[in-house]
Amino acid sequence: MAKPQPSWALGASEQDAPASPRTMRTLRKIQSHQVLSTSSALIAQTQSTRQVGSSGAGSEPAANPGATTRTRGHRRARSNSDAAAREAAATQPATQRRPARKTGSGIGVKRSLLDVLLRDGPQSANLHEGLRELKYLVLSSRVDADGDGMSPYRIYLWLILLDVPAMPTDDYLALIHRGRSPAYAKIRNDTFRTLATDPLFKRRVTEASLIRLLNAVAWKLHDSRPKPRSRPTSSRRREMELLVNTPPSIIEESTFGGELDKVNNVTTADSPMYVQGMNVLCAPFLYAARSEVEAFALFHYFVTRECPGYIRGAMDGVHKGLRLVDRCLEIVEPKLAAYLFSKGMHAELYAFPSVLTLCACTPPLPEVLHLWDFLFAYGPHLNILCIVAQLIRMRDQIFESPSPNKILRSFPPLDAKEIIALTVLLVRKIPEDLYAEMINHAK
Structure with missing residues (x-):
């Protein structure tokens, strides 16, 4: 069996022949191994250089700087999107570098009294006193917000002030998946006009989210309507015939008469599922909320309990x-x-x-x-x-x-x-x- 020759010893015709897929996979594996090995060696060399540099100011440079230059050529190049920033950071003196900015509730971040009360709760265990203090802070100091009116805790403030309980997201999704409500056509006639000249609202709230929320509220109001009572059965009509000669006062006190009066009262006081103007009343809830579920819980509570x-x-x-x-x-x-x-x-x-x-x-x-x-x-x-x-x-x-x-x-x-x-x-x-x-x- 002939011993395989190295690639440099092959003839020109054999060098020009295409490599088999198996050979290509082997070459890729070898190249990947070389890249990983070179990267590991470079990292180890950098760490050792830092350790030597930290031990004394008179440490000598690397013996073979050209090796480092060659190994860097195998490294994967980064994009140039942050090249200017990295060069500026490298040339900037250490004394002029800005300290890392702290966020959240750490030291150095100024928090308003209203923010502190919402995050930490009242100092005393008396919730009524805490709620009174919360209302006073709303009156005495404005809610912290940016130029667009956005605040990280305003929606939670509204939920507390209106005493709106938490709502599972699945309940809202179930209303959405029911499709179009009987008031869907009326809703679509109004949603495209909602705060049409306000660029802040148009940039943050889409018409689709407004339609979904109003349609879900319409389904909720539809479900709260009492179902009409069915007509009395034949046996019930016989009982009513037996009461023909009974005094009217006794007939009015019967169960059927009471249910009929109750149905009549509900019918006269029944409310529609959507009226014109609800779209504008709903708009600030969607704008300030962090999710449609929060906006839905607030808006539905408001129109059914407050007004x-x-x-x-x-x-x-x-x-x-x-x-x-x-x-x-x-x-x-x-x-x-x-x-x-x-x-x-x-x-x-x-x-x-x-x-x-x-x-x-x-x-x-x-x-x-x-x-x-x-x-x-x-x-x-x-x-x-x-x-x-x-x-x-x-x-x-x-x-x-x-x-x-x-x-x-x-x-x-x-x-x-x-x-x-x-x-x-x-x-x-x-x-x-x-x-x-x-x-x-x-x-």
């Missing part, structure tokens, strides 16, 4: 709120109210969107979020006085205009700090009976 009258029937709660705007304005600013009434300008003509959406229809959105911090802390009913406060801040423009309708057609941009400060002053001027109506007008 069910806003979405019931003909929006009776909204119309009550509009009448309260006129009455409160007449008490705190009688001259301004008289001027508007003389021009035929009642709140129903200009304040309907502001009452229904808790001023979310008035930009900018970051100021809306700050205003909602205050409303959720001390009650959404104070939105009535927030609208009155906006009218008072527009007082000079309204008096100078012969047609206030043009001015009130669109309110000026919100200034949450000024509106909240003025609202706190207006609360003292409202009689107790009128204030009680404000609290219950949306129920």
Whole structure:
């Protein structure tokens, strides 16, 4: 058997012959082994050089610097995306390097009192005192947020203030997987117009997420409706025939009569699954939340517990709120109210969107979020006085205009700090009976 010749001893024809796949795999394995071996040797050499350099300042350089240069050629080249930064870091003196910035709750990070209270909880075991302190901090100091109104803990503040329990994600997904609700067509007619001129909202919230959330709320409201009772069976009709000669009072106290009255009452007080304007009321929840589940839990709780009258029937709660705007304005600013009434300008003509959406229809959105911090802390009913406060801040423009309708057609941009400060002053001027109506007008 002939001894195999090395590659340099083969002829030209044999060198030009293509290598077999097995030979190529063997060559790749050998090359990979050489690269790994070279990298390991380079790492070991670098570590030994650092150790020698740290032992004394007069250490000698490596005996063969060319070997190091050759071994570096086998290393895998990195991308040039951070080449400039690495070169600058290498040339920058050690004395000018900035210390590593600490994040989270470490030393050197300034945290507000509101942030500390939310993270650590109240110092005492009294939850009522802790909640009172939390509300006071919301009033005295604004929630820390960036220029877009985003805060890392605002959504948790809302969940605490509204006392919304945690919701499993699977429950929300089950509502999504049910498909289109009976109110889907109405929802699609409104979602594309939701805060259409607000670039912050359009950049963060998609129309698809808004449709999913409103459709899930519609399914939830649909499921909460009582199912209509079936007609009495033949045996039940016979029992009713036996009661023909029975006094009416006894018939009314029967089980069937009570159930019929209950069904009739529910039918008259039944609420739709979606009304126009719910899309705008839902928008700040989606903008501030970290997930659709959080936004859904907050929004569903709000429309069913805090302001069910806003979405019931003909929006009776909204119309009550509009009448309260006129009455409160007449008490705190009688001259301004008289001027508007003389021009035929009642709140129903200009304040309907502001009452229904808790001023979310008035930009900018970051100021809306700050205003909602205050409303959720001390009650959404104070939105009535927030609208009155906006009218008072527009007082000079309204008096100078012969047609206030043009001015009130669109309110000026919100200034949450000024509106909240003025609202706190207006609360003292409202009689107790009128204030009680404000609290219950949306129920």
